[in-house]
Each structure stands twice: as structure tokens, then as C-alpha cells.
Amino acid sequence: MYSAMVEKISLLQLFILIFLFQIGSAVVVGIAGEAERDAWIAILIATVIGIIIIRLYTYILSYQPGTNLFDIMGQLFGRNASMIISLVYTTYFFYIAARVLRDFMELLITDLFPNTPIEVLSILFMIAVLYVIYLGPEVLGRTAETFFPYIIIFLLLTAIFLLASGDIKMHRLQPILAEGFTPIHDAIFPGLIGFPFGEAIVLTMFMALTNKFQHVTKVSIGAVIATGLTLSTIKIVSISVLGTELSERATFPLLTAAREIAFADFIERIDPIVIFVMMLGIFIKVSVFFFGGLKGLEYVFQVPYRYFSIPIGMIVALFTILIASNYTEHIEEGLQFVPLYLHMPLQIGIPTLLAMIIFIKGKQKKGGITNAE
Amino acid sequence: MNKAILLFLCLVLVSTAGCWDQAELDDITVVSGLAIDKGKEHKYQLTTEVFNVTALDPETRGTETASILFSLEGNTIAELAKKMNVIATRKLIYSHMRVVVMSKEIAQEGLLEALDFFEADREIRNDFSFIVVENVPAKDVLKINYPIQQVSSLKIHEQLDTMVKEWGGDPDIRMKDFIAALLSPGREPIAAEVKVIGSPEKGKTRSNMEKVEMDALVILDGLAIFNGMKHVGELPIKHVRNFLLLQDKLRRTSITAMCSEDKWMAARITNSKTRVRARYDNDVPKFNVAIDLEGRLETIQCPMEIVDLQAYLDMEKQFSEAFEKEIEETIRILQEDFQLDIFGFGEHMERQNYQHFKEVKDEWNEEFAKADIDVNVTLKLRRTGLINDPFLVEMEEEE
Known part of the structure; x- marks a missing residue:
């Protein structure tokens, strides 16, 4: 068996993980629909909030560099209380992993494999995911590093082809801020904060594994900015290609936009390439959540996480199908239930509480020392 | 151990090779x-x-x-x-x-x-x-x-x-x-x-x-x-071209204008650009449509010396005016006979004057019918065909 102690990922790998993780399913389902034409502005503003959120997480981790969220909770709340919270987090991570996978499975079934059973696709996908996770976070880091150039190149090519085939009509973005800031506010709270930015809570598992913790804050903030700009650009592309009405009605906006590509009578029907790009992002995202959940089990049961990877992986594959009986139910849960009852308390609530305790403890410690002198 | 791997590989083969969605040619x-x-x-x-x-x-x-x-x-x-x-x-x-x-x-x-x-x-x-x-x-x-x-x-x-x-x-x-x-x-x-x-x-x-x-x-x-x-x-069909032009989607066309009594000339348009400015003036929607065309002279039936700058400018003007009339005619039919805004003038208004558009968007077609639309065509003739002055000029001189 591999030892968990020596596994380290580099800062570049962390950057790429954060980036791919956050664009992962956000490019599949489309975000910030409430803000309609100004969705791209909403994403830019939400990026700023995303920076604050990730700074909150790195602040918590800085309490004791090298340990993950569960260990820190254990030290602050005591083992019994932290075990309960850890189990909640573990369930949450596995549930979101299943949700993310479901998003992508729906896309596959809708566009590429209408006759293939969804079970087959999700089990095959999870086999790949649990294999990577079984090999360890280092391997996941290197996998992300390998995927990164493909994702960037194909996303750029998609934008260039759309530009070349004359589908991008920037005037579709006008009028800017026609309805003022209200729709933007509606899109950000709580939608955009929880997804994709707040989901970075699970990335604390990987931040704890880097070899130079002092740079983690900088790198994470950089990655969040890169994500925000990319997502905003993708939104601009899909609105300027499809118009507001269609990009809202489309089940998968970027895919529908890519289907418009018809360039030089030669480059057309390239939507499978876009799906390929999405698949790489989804793969990283599911793996990260899956790893986060396994780490929680490791903390609770004090057994190396690899023992859980195969059975839990299959459970996640199964729950991908069981969490919702149809796509509408899946999306409705994602828009109404999950942000309010899962994202907000677990991404903002508990971390804020932790940060406050750490802050007060730091103050007391300092105060104590000054008193003694 | 080897048997387990073999079994696993067989499973992968079974589950990946049998694609449910294949359709052979x-x-x-x-x-x-x-x-x-x-x-x-x-x-x-x-x-x-x-x-x-x-x-x-x-x-x-x-x-x-x-x-x-x-x-x-x-x-x-x-x-x-x-x-x-x-x-x-x-x-x-x-x-x-x-x-x-x-x-x-x-x-x-x-x-x-x-x-x-x-x-x-x-x-x-x-x-x-x-x-x-x-x-x-x-x-x-x-x-x-x-x-x-x-x-x-x-x-x-x-x-x-x-x-x-x-x-x-x-x-x-x-x-x-x-x-x-x-x-x-x-x-x-x-x-x-x-x-x-x-x-x-x-x-x-x-x-x-x-x-x-x-x-x-x-x-x-x-x-x-x-x-x-x-x-x-x-x-x-003659209105379709004007429709395209107002969408800024016209690629190429040929237009004909009169140069004197029953004598005609034609130009090939190779480039076009349309800009629409929308505003409200005392509750009357006003549109300024500026159309820039670029093209070449293809034929002329008048015995005119066209290697003359002034003649070129005159021809440009005649073409522009003739084309302007055609476009205005198309808009007039839509405003008066149909009262339907197929050109998307309302979308221009939405982009340029959203607050005002919002008030009238449910009855935009009525607003369109009373709109004041000013079309302005500017044609630039860049060159002629392989012949400068038409043979008609020589014939005229001989007479």
C-alpha cells in the first residue's frame, strides 16, 4: 500500500486542479441564467466573492499547514463533534460528485448515446475515476496537468471557429445592464456563490497536500480569477451566438452554441469535441469530490481511504442514477434545494465559524503571551 | 491474480465494445x-x-x-x-x-x-x-x-x-x-x-x-x-434584397438605375455595411439607416464618357437615390400594408433606447407603423469592367 504521508502535489498542479474543477460542470449546464443578458457581468462579480471565499478556506488551513479540513475541525471542536460534521461533509461530497456526474451523463445520453443505458456510462466513468483516486492525489494532479492543454486548446478553437463562421454577434449582448443590478444580484445570491465558486471547499484536501503552503493563497486566488474570466468569456460566447432567449432555453448552452459551427464547408458538426472537453473537466471535478469524501471517511474511521474507494465508487455510480428520476427533478434540486440547504451552510456557514474560532484563538494566544511578558 | 486481471479485461471488453448506438452505413x-x-x-x-x-x-x-x-x-x-x-x-x-x-x-x-x-x-x-x-x-x-x-x-x-x-x-x-x-x-x-x-x-x-x-x-x-x-x-422577390440589406446581411447584388429616358445602367455591389441609429423624438420612433455600398459599374446604356471623375460621382448619386427609393418602398409596404416590423427595428430600439422600448414593446408593431425611418444610401463605385468608355460614346461621335 502507498503511504498517505509522502503524497504531494505541486503548485502548478493545484492551480490546474482548481481551474478545471471550477469550470468542470459550469460549462456543461450553464450558470447565472437569472441575469439573462448580463450573466457574464454576474460571473465577474461573483469571481470577486469567489476570491474572498477561497481566501477564507486558505485562512482556515493556515491554522496548521499540512493538515486538512477534517483534522483542523477535530482540533477545534473535539473528535466527537468533528466526526459528526465530517460525516455530513462526506455525504455532501459524495452527493455532489454524483450530481456532477449526472449532469454529464444527461449530456451524453441526450446528445451522443440516446440508446445506451445511463447505468453503463456512469459505472464506466466511475471505474476510471476510482482507479485514479486509488492511485492517489499525485496521479490526479498529473492527470489534470495532462488534460489542461487539451481543454484550453479546444475551448479556444471552439471560440475561433464560432468567430470564423460568423456566428458571434456582439450586439446580442446589448443593452448592457438594462434592468439594473437586480437580476445580477439574483444570479449571484445564492446560485453563483455556491456553484461553482463555493464548491472549492473540497479543494482544501488538495491545498493541504502541496509542498509549499506559503504560496497556496496566491495560487488559489490566481486560479479563481482565471476561472472567472474563462467562465465569463464562455458565457459571452454562448449569449452572442444563441441570443438570450435560446441560451436560456437550451439544456446545454455551450453545446448548442458549438452545434452552430459551420466553417468553410469543412469544419462542422464538431460538438463531440466540445463534449470531450467537458468530459475532461467533469472527470477532474468528480475525482476531486470523490477524494474529498474518501478523506472524510478516512478521518472518521481511521482507515486509509483506499479501502473505501471501490465500494464507495460503485455507490456513487449508483446514486448518480438514483438521486433524481428525471432531468427536470435533477435541475430543480440543483437550483432550489442544494444551494440553500447544502451549499450555504457547508460552504460558507461552517467555514466562517471555523475561521472565527481560529481568529479568536489566535488573539487569545497572542494576548496570553503579552500578558506573561 | 492474473485470472482476476483477465476477468476484468473481459468485463471491460463486454461493456465497452457493445455500443448501443451504432448504426452501420x-x-x-x-x-x-x-x-x-x-x-x-x-x-x-x-x-x-x-x-x-x-x-x-x-x-x-x-x-x-x-x-x-x-x-x-x-x-x-x-x-x-x-x-x-x-x-x-x-x-x-x-x-x-x-x-x-x-x-x-x-x-x-x-x-x-x-x-x-x-x-x-x-x-x-x-x-x-x-x-x-x-x-x-x-x-x-x-x-x-x-x-x-x-x-x-x-x-x-x-x-x-x-x-x-x-x-x-x-x-x-x-x-x-x-x-x-x-x-x-x-x-x-x-x-x-x-x-x-x-x-x-x-x-x-x-x-x-x-x-x-x-x-x-x-x-x-x-x-x-x-x-x-x-x-x-x-x-x-425584389424586396428580399432590401430586407437583407437592412439586416446588414447582404453579400453581393446587382442594382439597376436609370441614367436617362429608358436608358439604364447597372452596378455590381460587392460590399455593404448598414448602421441603424434608433431614438425617440416626442413619442415618435426615429431611425437613421446609413447604408454604405461599394461596387463597380457593370454596364451603362447612355452614351456617357465615364473616364471622368464628375461623371463617376453623378452615377454614384443616381444609383444611391434609385436604391434608396427601392428600400424606402419596401419599408413603406411593411409600415402601411402589413404594419409588421420584419426588419427588427424594434431590436435596434431595444439596444439603443431600452427604457423607452420597454414601455411600448407589447404594441411595437403600431409604433413601427408610425415610425419615421430615414434611409441614406452611399454608393462608392470603385472601377468599371474591362472597357472604360462604352462603345456608345464612339458611335455618338461618329454621327
């Missing part, structure tokens, strides 16, 4: 076009035209027909599309269809709900021509063959495509544009309209292709104008 038939008519017993009658591949290959070509038609009746296009094997042998593939023809009857009754299927289906893409047929059932349009392009759907598609490139006689409307116009408060939808001349009955046999003057032909007829989903009228 010899199991499918490619659909080239669809026609939608009103059914006798059900809501729709769907006609599919499919390729007969053997007849398209020069080596295997015999006397058989290049395309075959099937018709079925039902209430949804989605069901009919998969039910076609009542008649056909193979799985029909819709991803390569080139046209969807709607009968005028369907359009007039506003039965365009069928479009939802085309938008939602995974196979169908937004690259087919969407047309209304004026004088015959939609089905008949697909029956009429043509020797150069024996599959009628391909013929119509290419005809429309070339027309928009060469002269601007097709509005270049795809289904997504149609739906976007339906949803937009500042625009009414339109579609290309075709009609059949001659006898559609004779046109459907191969003997139609053996004649120099064919028994039946599909010709472009102009624009079908919709109010919401209902077809309310037609515009002749």
Missing part, C-alpha cells in the same frame, strides 16, 4: 428533406425525401430515381419521423436534411408547433433551409426533379444558397432565426417562399428531366410574412 438511409402538410385525418402529413444512393453514384447509376418520397399522417412530427418504416426499409437519419418545406395552409393556420421537434432533436441541426410553398402542397415541391441536382431537396437548398450569395434573393433565414424572431418583441418572423410553375403532376416523373423546357420547376417567390405564427402575406 448499410443499415441507414439519409433523409434529404421534409415536407409538412395538413393531414386529412390527423394534424400533420409528413413527407420525407430520402437519397437513393445507388442512383447518385455514376458507376452504379441506372434508370432508377435518385430520391424516394414517403408520406405518413399523424399528430406529431416526432412520432412520424420514427414511424416511417411503415414504408421505408432502413433506419432514417435526419441529421443531413437540407430543407423543411411547409405548405402555405399550415403556415396560415399557424400550425408551426412542429418546429419544436426540429429544435429539440439531437440529430437535426440548424443548417437546413426553412421554406413555405405558395401554390401547391408542400409534398409536391419535393416531387419535382431537376437534371443537374436530381434530389429536389438538394436542388432547392443550393438554389437558395446561391441566390443569397449572388443577388440576395433568399432571406437566409434558418429555423433558429425564425424562432428568435417569434420570441423577440421587436421583430416579426419571415421565411423564404417558393412556388411551383408548370404541372406538378408531370414534374414528378423522370421524363421531366428529359425535356429542355421542363414541365415543372420550383422557383423562388419572395418572402412569406408572418404575424406571430400565422402567415399573413407575401412580398415579391
Whole structure:
């Protein structure tokens, strides 16, 4: 068996993980629909909030560099209380992993494999995911590093082809801020904060594994900015290609936009390439959540996480199908239930509480020392 | 251990190789076009035209027909599309269809709900021509063959495509544009309209292709104008170009203007740019349409020396004024006869003066009807053909 102690990922790998993780399913389902034409502005503003959120997480981790969220909770709340919270987090991570996978499975079934059973696709996908996770976070880091150039190149090519085939009509973005800031506010709270930015809570598992913790804050903030700009650009592309009405009605906006590509009578029907790009992002995202959940089990049961990877992986594959009986139910849960009852308390609530305790403890410690002198 | 790996590999083989969604080439038939008519017993009658591949290959070509038609009746296009094997042998593939023809009857009754299927289906893409047929059932349009392009759907598609490139006689409307116009408060939808001349009955046999003057032909007829989903009228083909120009989508065209009494001149337009400025002036919407054209002189019937700068400038002015009148005429018809904003002036207003547009967007067509639209055409003639002064000038001098 591999030892968990020596596994380290580099800062570049962390950057790429954060980036791919956050664009992962956000490019599949489309975000910030409430803000309609100004969705791209909403994403830019939400990026700023995303920076604050990730700074909150790195602040918590800085309490004791090298340990993950569960260990820190254990030290602050005591083992019994932290075990309960850890189990909640573990369930949450596995549930979101299943949700993310479901998003992508729906896309596959809708566009590429209408006759293939969804079970087959999700089990095959999870086999790949649990294999990577079984090999360890280092391997996941290197996998992300390998995927990164493909994702960037194909996303750029998609934008260039759309530009070349004359589908991008920037005037579709006008009028800017026609309805003022209200729709933007509606899109950000709580939608955009929880997804994709707040989901970075699970990335604390990987931040704890880097070899130079002092740079983690900088790198994470950089990655969040890169994500925000990319997502905003993708939104601009899909609105300027499809118009507001269609990009809202489309089940998968970027895919529908890519289907418009018809360039030089030669480059057309390239939507499978876009799906390929999405698949790489989804793969990283599911793996990260899956790893986060396994780490929680490791903390609770004090057994190396690899023992859980195969059975839990299959459970996640199964729950991908069981969490919702149809796509509408899946999306409705994602828009109404999950942000309010899962994202907000677990991404903002508990971390804020932790940060406050750490802050007060730091103050007391300092105060104590000054008193003694 | 080795046995376990072997078992695992076998499992992978079983689960990955057996793809549920494969369709081999010899199991499918490619659909080239669809026609939608009103059914006798059900809501729709769907006609599919499919390729007969053997007849398209020069080596295997015999006397058989290049395309075959099937018709079925039902209430949804989605069901009919998969039910076609009542008649056909193979799985029909819709991803390569080139046209969807709607009968005028369907359009007039506003039965365009069928479009939802085309938008939602995974196979169908937004690259087919969407047309209304004026004088015959939609089905008949697909029956009429043509020797150069024996599959009628391909013929119509290419005809429309070339027309928009060469002269601007097709509005270049795809289904997504149609739906976007339906949803937009500042625009009414339109579609290309075709009609059949001659006898559609004779046109459907191969003997139609053996004649120099064919028994039946599909010709472009102009624009079908919709109010919401209902077809309310037609515009002749000469207005289509002006429509394209106002969309800033005109690629190339040729225009004719008078140079003196019954003497004409023509110019080829190779470049165009349209800018629309919208504003409100005392509750009257005002639009300034600035159209910049670039082109070359192609012919002139007047005995005029054109290697003269002033003559060039005069000609530019004459062309511009003549074209301006044409465009204004098109706008006037829409404002007065139809009172429908097919040009999307409302969308310009929405972008440029949103607050005011918001108040009137539900009755935008009335606002459009009273709008003050000022068209300003500026043509730059850059060069002539291979001859400078026409031979008419020499003749005049000799007299």
C-alpha cells in the first residue's frame, strides 16, 4: 500500500486542479441564467466573492499547514463533534460528485448515446475515476496537468471557429445592464456563490497536500480569477451566438452554441469535441469530490481511504442514477434545494465559524503571551 | 491474480465494445428533406425525401430515381419521423436534411408547433433551409426533379444558397432565426417562399428531366410574412434584397438605375455595411439607416464618357437615390400594408433606447407603423469592367 504521508502535489498542479474543477460542470449546464443578458457581468462579480471565499478556506488551513479540513475541525471542536460534521461533509461530497456526474451523463445520453443505458456510462466513468483516486492525489494532479492543454486548446478553437463562421454577434449582448443590478444580484445570491465558486471547499484536501503552503493563497486566488474570466468569456460566447432567449432555453448552452459551427464547408458538426472537453473537466471535478469524501471517511474511521474507494465508487455510480428520476427533478434540486440547504451552510456557514474560532484563538494566544511578558 | 486481471479485461471488453448506438452505413438511409402538410385525418402529413444512393453514384447509376418520397399522417412530427418504416426499409437519419418545406395552409393556420421537434432533436441541426410553398402542397415541391441536382431537396437548398450569395434573393433565414424572431418583441418572423410553375403532376416523373423546357420547376417567390405564427402575406422577390440589406446581411447584388429616358445602367455591389441609429423624438420612433455600398459599374446604356471623375460621382448619386427609393418602398409596404416590423427595428430600439422600448414593446408593431425611418444610401463605385468608355460614346461621335 502507498503511504498517505509522502503524497504531494505541486503548485502548478493545484492551480490546474482548481481551474478545471471550477469550470468542470459550469460549462456543461450553464450558470447565472437569472441575469439573462448580463450573466457574464454576474460571473465577474461573483469571481470577486469567489476570491474572498477561497481566501477564507486558505485562512482556515493556515491554522496548521499540512493538515486538512477534517483534522483542523477535530482540533477545534473535539473528535466527537468533528466526526459528526465530517460525516455530513462526506455525504455532501459524495452527493455532489454524483450530481456532477449526472449532469454529464444527461449530456451524453441526450446528445451522443440516446440508446445506451445511463447505468453503463456512469459505472464506466466511475471505474476510471476510482482507479485514479486509488492511485492517489499525485496521479490526479498529473492527470489534470495532462488534460489542461487539451481543454484550453479546444475551448479556444471552439471560440475561433464560432468567430470564423460568423456566428458571434456582439450586439446580442446589448443593452448592457438594462434592468439594473437586480437580476445580477439574483444570479449571484445564492446560485453563483455556491456553484461553482463555493464548491472549492473540497479543494482544501488538495491545498493541504502541496509542498509549499506559503504560496497556496496566491495560487488559489490566481486560479479563481482565471476561472472567472474563462467562465465569463464562455458565457459571452454562448449569449452572442444563441441570443438570450435560446441560451436560456437550451439544456446545454455551450453545446448548442458549438452545434452552430459551420466553417468553410469543412469544419462542422464538431460538438463531440466540445463534449470531450467537458468530459475532461467533469472527470477532474468528480475525482476531486470523490477524494474529498474518501478523506472524510478516512478521518472518521481511521482507515486509509483506499479501502473505501471501490465500494464507495460503485455507490456513487449508483446514486448518480438514483438521486433524481428525471432531468427536470435533477435541475430543480440543483437550483432550489442544494444551494440553500447544502451549499450555504457547508460552504460558507461552517467555514466562517471555523475561521472565527481560529481568529479568536489566535488573539487569545497572542494576548496570553503579552500578558506573561 | 492474473485470472482476476483477465476477468476484468473481459468485463471491460463486454461493456465497452457493445455500443448501443451504432448504426452501420448499410443499415441507414439519409433523409434529404421534409415536407409538412395538413393531414386529412390527423394534424400533420409528413413527407420525407430520402437519397437513393445507388442512383447518385455514376458507376452504379441506372434508370432508377435518385430520391424516394414517403408520406405518413399523424399528430406529431416526432412520432412520424420514427414511424416511417411503415414504408421505408432502413433506419432514417435526419441529421443531413437540407430543407423543411411547409405548405402555405399550415403556415396560415399557424400550425408551426412542429418546429419544436426540429429544435429539440439531437440529430437535426440548424443548417437546413426553412421554406413555405405558395401554390401547391408542400409534398409536391419535393416531387419535382431537376437534371443537374436530381434530389429536389438538394436542388432547392443550393438554389437558395446561391441566390443569397449572388443577388440576395433568399432571406437566409434558418429555423433558429425564425424562432428568435417569434420570441423577440421587436421583430416579426419571415421565411423564404417558393412556388411551383408548370404541372406538378408531370414534374414528378423522370421524363421531366428529359425535356429542355421542363414541365415543372420550383422557383423562388419572395418572402412569406408572418404575424406571430400565422402567415399573413407575401412580398415579391425584389424586396428580399432590401430586407437583407437592412439586416446588414447582404453579400453581393446587382442594382439597376436609370441614367436617362429608358436608358439604364447597372452596378455590381460587392460590399455593404448598414448602421441603424434608433431614438425617440416626442413619442415618435426615429431611425437613421446609413447604408454604405461599394461596387463597380457593370454596364451603362447612355452614351456617357465615364473616364471622368464628375461623371463617376453623378452615377454614384443616381444609383444611391434609385436604391434608396427601392428600400424606402419596401419599408413603406411593411409600415402601411402589413404594419409588421420584419426588419427588427424594434431590436435596434431595444439596444439603443431600452427604457423607452420597454414601455411600448407589447404594441411595437403600431409604433413601427408610425415610425419615421430615414434611409441614406452611399454608393462608392470603385472601377468599371474591362472597357472604360462604352462603345456608345464612339458611335455618338461618329454621327
